[in-house]
Amino acid sequence: MLQFDYRKSVDLPLGIPISLPGCLPGAAGMADWSLDARSSTCQTSASEATGAGPVDRMNKEHDPFRMFLLGPFALVDAEGRSVTPKSKKAQALLAMLALSARGSRSRIWLRDKLWSDRSDDQAAASLRQALLDIHKTLGPARDLLIADKNTVWLDMDRLVLDTELVVRTKRSADQITDELLEGIDIRDPEFEDWLTLERQNWYSRLNVGQVHDVFEPRQQPSRDIAKHSALLPLTGAPDVPRQGKPAEIASSNPYRRPADGDWQWVMVLQPPIVVGVGEGGQIAATRFQNLIAKAITDGLAIGVSDLSFTLPDIEESEQRISLPMCLQLRLTFDGDMVMIELVMKHLINNRIHWLSSQAINRTQFERGEFGTAAALISQAVDQLAYFLETQANDSRLSQDGLLIDAVNAIFRLSRSDLDNAERRLEEQIQQPRSSTFAWLSFIRTFQVGQRFNALDAHLIEEAQAYARKALELDPQNSVSLALVGHVHSFLFGEYDYAANLFEKSIRLNPALPLSWDLYAMLHCYAGQPDKAVAMARWVQELGVYSPHKYYFDTTKCIAAALAGDHAAAIAAGEEALRARPNFNSLLRYLTSSHAHSNNLGGAQHYLQRLEAVEGGFSINAFRGSGYPLLDTGGGQILIDGLLKAGAKLR
Secondary structure, three states: OOOOOOOOOOOOHHHOOOOOOOOOOOOOOOOOOOOOOOHHHHHHHHHHHHOOOOOOOOOHHHOOEEEEOEOOOEEEOOOOOEOOOOOHHHHHHHHHHHOOOOOEEEHHHHHHHHOOOOOHHHHHHHHHHHHHHHHHHHHHHHHHEEEOOOEEEEOHHHEEEHHHHHHHOOOOHHHOOOOEOOOOOOOOHHHHHHHHHHHHHHHHHHHHOOOOOOOOOOOOOOOOHHHOOOOOOOOOOOOOOOOOOHHHHHHHOOOOOOOOOOOOOEEEEOOOEEEOOOOOHHHHHHHHHHHHHHHHHHHHOOEEEEOOOOOOOHHHHHHHOOOOEEEEEEEEEEOOEEEEEEEEEEOOOOOEEEEEEEEEEHHHHHOOOOHHHHHHHHHHHHHHHHHHHHOOOOOOHHHHHHHHHHHHHHOOOOHHHHHHHHHHHHOOOOOOOHHHHHHHHHHHHHHHHOOOOOOOHHHHHHHHHHHHHHHHHOOOOHHHHHHHHHHHHHOOOOHHHHHHHHHHHHHHOOOOHHHHHHHHHHHHHOOOHHHHHHHHHHHHHHOOOOOOHHHHHHHHHHHHHHOOOHHHHHHHHHHHHHHOOOOHHHHHHHHHHHHHOOOHHHHHHHHHHHHHHHOOOEHHHHHOOOOOOOOOHHHHHHHHHHHHHOOEOO
16 A cells, blocks of 8 residues: 555635645655644644744643754653653654654655665564654553554644744744754664755755745634635745846746757746835745746746846847747735736737736735635646637747647547647657656556556556656656656556655646646545545636646546545536546546435436446456556445446446
């Protein structure tokens, strides 16, 4: 089974994944979806920092522990008694879990970091002994540390970290005299490398005031979800220096490729307009602008010329700034809110082609938590893609337009469309781009899922080769990371590796709905549909105007069906079916959910359509197709519904 854990509940306002307002999670820098394990810690630390009363979730019933990571490691219980294990490696193990994004690590990862010089069997035995030592020290509270055969995790809802209090009090690095995990001497090179990186992250977090946040929905009390909204934390595009000579600035801009033909088409980003900016606002504006550029370059495979970095060069503009459209960001700070407006307009006459806006909390925006405003970026990319596909009359655009045409063909799903998309992508291999190979690999998942091709060795080899090439060409391309992650989860069942790819993709570009959507499907494959349902809600926020919205509705249908919420599955599935009436994946889940809802007439109607699309359908053939998740609890729900509807066993 899998080696990662997504354990938390998903009672989310508006279904949007959030981190606690005003809360900066841990310093590890690895992204994850399932609940910010440090959100409760941040709540308690925030209360202490402001003198406010304790947060409800941190009460005696939860028996909070305190972990000290600054200076010598220590762990104390609610009564102040030390429960610190004596073994340095046991202490290191607890610290590594606490500093991970979700409070959990796979056993393999822990063994590699703490016992890298031992054989697998010896390392596994040493890890078991360390876990036993920790449980003995914790005594009756041993359930603070939980382990199964693949994963070890801490119950972070019962743990307060001293690092969070430091962040909440906004102390700078020169005010902190204690070193992170001071004096912890493990003498394993893998651990030392990890510790060095963690210390760098910690000091960067203090100095910059911005951490690579995690993307996990926070456990919340019951509430009227119609009256609440929440913000998704942003991390992603790297900061770009804004000082120096124009030539130096231009060369430092990560979104401007050399004039070597890599980008045949360039989109102009005009300098942002900022009104009423306060301390931290300009930095946040730059981050948001950088995220726009990242979303365009990764999603559409065209270049971006950000005029914030350098004065436009007329001669260069004539050669490279070819698209007649530009984007401009406008930020209006007013009181405790900021209005974010994003406009697409014609470069020559400034005529507005598209405009959208979103108001969010000012403090959260200045902290880099863009939340629902990230949907503006997703919408802008969709609008630009639509322009490239339908409104650009320049014949030279046809070559670069192949990628957009190919992607749209993929999502039309028919066998001929997939073949057409593959031909179009293969035509672009002479000018290799990461996303080209990633989409070629991704096509294989559709061919298997639609049962157009059997899961044979040749298809696997092709998918692996394309996926490997995509990451070799650009390991920072958020779209490629998401697509390759899906290939490894759907075709290969490598959930832990795929999770790392999704986390990196989301960290680089949290405005990409496809990353979140495919990550939701990973949760379905891993038998955690509740998490997938929460994530699917957030995808619908990001991709509400996407031309591929039906695909996101399909994920919501699948997740809800696997979670046993058949009414929600039917609503989402039938909405998606309007756009893709022959999508056999939808037909499977609609058949099952109608059967579970005791609407056998509706179930048999969809089963007949499924049999017509697939040329006959049977449970045994479905099981033999390589489709993941069938061995999970949700998978059994799916099979039971299909059988109830009258599906043939063989």
